[in-house]
Every structure is written in structure tokens, then in C-alpha cells.
């Protein structure tokens with residue numbers, strides 16, 4: 001730059017300087033939580049289903065899934081591993097930021113962790129939720145939990161940090177890439193003679209159709225976002241293998257009373273239908289989940305793979321993002337992106353697929369809950385004296 005030209009804006013950081021994470025002074029990892037021993041299972045299920053109208057028989061059944069694995073869900077250990085990986089990744093990038101972890105349904109509870117953050121003097125934190133899609137269960141309920149945790153800190157006489165939740169990231173390359181790799185690996189694990197004709201069966205958690213109908217600002221966002229990711233994965237797998245596989249989006253872990261419609265088809269019913277149609281092999285890709293938690297190790301690895309075995313249908317299960325370095329780096333990318341936005345900038349947003357980057361703040365009715373209206377964080381139009 002010539003010496004007589006003064007830059008109009010403040011100069012960027014010197015090369016090698018730490019990336020700018022202001023206005024944030026902490027990052028919060030937000031998990032679902034799970035039981036860690038047999039005695040935790042019933043209280044955990046009570047936490048999850050409080051006020052949700054889930055039949056007793058379903059709870060007994062799901063309790064048995066947990067007891068099969070010693071009453072311990074893998075989910076908390078997976079979040080501990082993710083927390084450690086995020087801390088390492090940030091440190092390696094020269095970012096000195098405390099990282100906290102709290103859950104919706106089990107210890108460490110968000111209420112306690114946000115209170116601790118307030119005690120530590122945290123003023124404003126970015127929140128990364130371990131769920132990649134829009135819907136009441138996967139998005140708004142977490143925003144309610146974060147608002148509830150701020151209220152808990154206030155009730156303890158503290159000033160809670162402002163909490164900014166990142167945009168949903170199903171279409172971020174740091175989530176897409178590990179899912180593509182996982183599908184390629186699962187294809188390799190199929191017998192060679194069925195590989196090219198194998199069907200890609202993308203699996204996610206079912207939700208009531210009424211919940212899907214109001215997901216996102218215009219409805220149907222939960223299903224549509226999964227379809228968008230599935231199309232990207234299918235295209236990328238075709239680019240890498242030269243084979244364009246047939247594919248479907250199907251659902252697992254249906255709950256609720258039988259008369260209430262949930263998204264279908266169920267993965268087990270679908271495997272039967274594919275087999276009847278003469279499909280010679282299947283890769284199940286659990287794109288609805290960010291790690292191998294109970295729905296994956298029970299509903300897919302135990303139940304659906306057993307269905308495939310009974311049918312004589314070769315099937316493999318693709319891995320989840322877990323602590324893949326690209327997924328860990330996604331957290332840092334969203335942190336720097338959102339920090340730049342909150343400083344008034346318009347950073348480039350990493351994205352794949354046709355939908356484009358989703359919103360930073362949700363419209364008031366986004367992923368509405370028909371049953372009750374609770375305070376939320378991250379609203380584009382916070383209701384004074386109510387939202388947080």
C-alpha cells in the first residue's frame with residue numbers, strides 16, 4: 001500500500017494475530033443429556049417427557065433400551081469428547097475463550113452452568129447446540145432451555161450472560177463433509193457385488209407431523225432441510241464414485257400415542273419395502289444425529305440392522321460427525337462468523353446445498369409450540385419483559 005493512502009476502515013488483524021471473537025467472552029456447548037447409570041434412567045425419562053404426553057408403555061420400552069446398555073447413554077461421554085476437541089481446536093487457532101457445557105435433560109444442567117457462567121463474570125456467550133436442524137424439539141426447545149437458564153441465574157441474584165445461538169448447520173461443509181465420508185466408508189463395507197446398486201437410506205428422528213408442519217418460519221423446514229442435505233450427499237458420492245445411488249429419507253424413534261401422526265416411513269418398514277422391491281443392499285446414514293447416541297446404537301445398530309439381517313438384506317450403517325476434525329472446526333467457523341455479524345460485519349458464510357445459510361435469529365413463530373409459549377433466546381423480535 002502506498003504510504004500516503006490511509007485505510008478508510010480500521011486495519012485488519014496483523015498476520016498471526018488471534019482471530020477476533022468479540023463480543024463473545026465464552027462459548028457454550030448445549031447437549032441433550034443422558035443417563036449415566038441404571039438409577040438415572042427413570043428420572044432422565046421423566047425430565048425428557050415432562051408435560052409431553054408420552055404413553056407409559058413407550059417409556060418402559062425406551063427405559064429397556066437404556067438398560068440394555070447398562071443404564072448408560074453414550075451421549076454425555078460424546079459431548080465430553082467434543083468439548084475437549086473444541087477447546088483444543090480453539091487453542092490451536094490462538095483463541096483464548098472459556099468453553100462451557102450444559103444439557104437440557106441431565107447433569108450438568110444448563111440452569112447450573114449458565115449460573116456458573118454468570119458467577120464467572122461472562123457477559124455474552126455464543127451457544128452451539130448439538131442438533132443441526134430446525135424444529136421445536138431440535139431448535140426452539142433449546143432456545144427455551146437457554147432462556148430458562150438465564151432466568152434461573154437471575155433468580156439466583158446474578159446478571160446472566162446474553163446467549164446467542166448459532167444458525168442451524170445441517171448444510172455447513174463441516175457437517176456435510178464428515179457425512180459424505182461416512183457414507184463412502186459404509187458403501188465400502190458392503191459386499192462389492194451389491195455396492196453400486198445399493199440404496200442410500202438417510203435416517204433421522206421422527207417428530208409429530210404437526211411439529212414438522214410448523215418447523216422453520218414457513219413450516220416443513222425439518223423435513224426440507226434433511227432432503228437438502230441428502231441431495232448434497234448423493235451428488236457428492238456420485239462425484240466421488242461415479243455412481244448416482246437411489247435414496248430415501250426415513251425416520252426412527254417414533255414416540256407418542258399411536259393416534260398421533262408422526263413422520264414416516266419408519267426405517268424398519270422401509271427396509272422391508274426396499275427388500276420387496278429387489279434392492280440388493282442398503283447404507284443407513286443417520287444424518288439427523290451428530291453423534292452415535294442411543295437412537296443410533298439401539299434403533300439403528302440393534303433394531304434396524306437386525307431387521308436387515310432377518311430379511312437377508314446386506315446393510316451397513318454410516319458413522320456420525322462425532323469429533324471429526326472438520327465438525328470440530330465448524331464450531332470455530334460459526335463462532336468467528338457470528339462474532340463478525342454481531343460486530344456489524346457481513347462475513348462470508350460457508351454453506352452447501354440449495355437452501356443457503358439459515359437465519360441467525362428466529363422469527364417469533366419459528367418452530368412454534370402449539371401447546372405453550374415460553375420465553376426464548378435468539379428471537380428476531382424479542383417480546384419485552386418476556387423473551388431473554
Ligand SMILES: CC1=C(CCC(=O)O)c2cc3nc(cc4[nH]c(cc5[nH]c(cc1n2)c(C)c5CCC(=O)O)c(CCC(=O)O)c4C)C(CCC(=O)O)=C3C
Nearest residue numbers: 032034048052054062073075131137138205207255293294
Ligand atoms: C428431533 C429430535 C431429536 C434430534 C435433535 C436433538 O438431538 O436434539 C432428538 C434427540 C434425542 N432424543 C433423545 C432421547 C429421547 N427423546 C425422547 C422423545 C422425543 N424426542 C423427540 C424429538 C427429537 N429427539 C420428540 C418429538 C420426542 C417426544 C417427546 C417430546 O415431544 O419431547 C425420549 C422419550 C422417550 C420417547 O418418547 O422415545 C427420549 C429418551 C436423545 C438422547 C439419546 C441418548 O441418550 O443417547 C437425543 C439426542
Ligand SMILES: [Fe+2]
Nearest residue numbers: 137205253295
Ligand atoms: Fe428424542
